[in-house]
Amino acid sequence: MSSSRAKSPVMLITAMAALCLAAAGLSACARSSNLLPDNGKDYAALSGKLAKDMSEAGVAQAIGSTPAKADLTTCTDHAGKEWQCRTWIFAGGKPKNNLRVVFYQGDDHSWRVAAWDLF
Secondary structure: OOOOOOOOHHHHHHHHHHHHHHHOOHHHHHHHHHHOOOOOOOHHHHHHHOOOOOEHHHHHHHHOOOOOEEEEEEEEOOOOOEEEEEEEEEOOOOOOOOEEEEEEEOOOOOEEEEEEEEO
């Protein structure tokens, strides 16, 4: 029996990310970011409210929402040193309006902004 249910936006985003990375690398993902759901927010403008060392709560307040996706992963600095980081993705639905915020864990065990970028 076939199902006629539509896939959720999160499932679509996850499938697109996996397909992009497997097929052609990050440049293909940037080009297909227009397939992400558009929530009407201007993340390019809102990213101007972010600051290095800002807390997670501060980011959520500055952006006005919680992320569409959050991951705990391993990041690498310019010298090749690995460190545990947390990433938040805010999906704006259009190229250059999707925001990625990368957090590091401070000595007080709170997560703080290390960097952010638009894609």
